[in-house]
Amino acid sequence: MTPVDISQKDWYAILDSSPSDSIQELKQKYQRLALLYHPDKQGPDVAAGEVEQHVQRFIEVDQAWKILSNEETRRAYDLQLRAHKLKQSWPVDAHICLDDMECDEDEHIYTYSCRCGGQFIIGKEDVEEEESVICCDTCSLSIEVKRSA
Incomplete structure (x- = not known):
């Protein structure tokens, strides 16, 4: 797998989590957000613009889960996150x-x-x-x- 680019997104923020969260905690947060934003879970009274926003949020949540649930990609992302912070102040x-x-x-x-x-x-x-x-x-x-x- 190719390394994840940190400049794209804050994957932890997308899942309302932190780097110290366990895989089980990440999974619970992912499942809660996936159900909340899943296109099939949107009611008929939701405006078209809001449905599009929910679809985009669902895609981001899914991408965050794919990166953070895999041990290798999470480690690579964490290293990039750490390097980015070091670049700013260390x-x-x-x-x-x-x-x-x-x-x-x-x-x-x-x-x-x-x-x-x-x-x-x-x-x-x-x-x-x-x-x-x-x-x-x-x-x-x-x-x-x-x-x-």
Whole structure:
């Protein structure tokens, strides 16, 4: 699966949840919202514009569930969320050139080993920016990845 782009949506907010919620809590919130916004559950007295808004909300809720219910995509999303927050307020521990990272063509990602034994992971679509700050998947260290030296 390709990494999820954080700039698109706040998937936790869409499910009225938080990153600390368990999979069971997420499932309950998803089911409640899916029933509330499902197109088949809309009454005949609902205005056409409101029905369209409910359909769009249902699609967002479904997308959020698909991302957050899968352990792999949730982990990738959480890492991107954490990196985004670090980029805004945390110092960078190292500056790395993209050429120094290992490229995994099958997964469409670049990786770089952290001194703790963890990995810095960035998706190929994320390297289009001139600079990206990413954090280790194990510790609190962060690096800034530059496309060119």
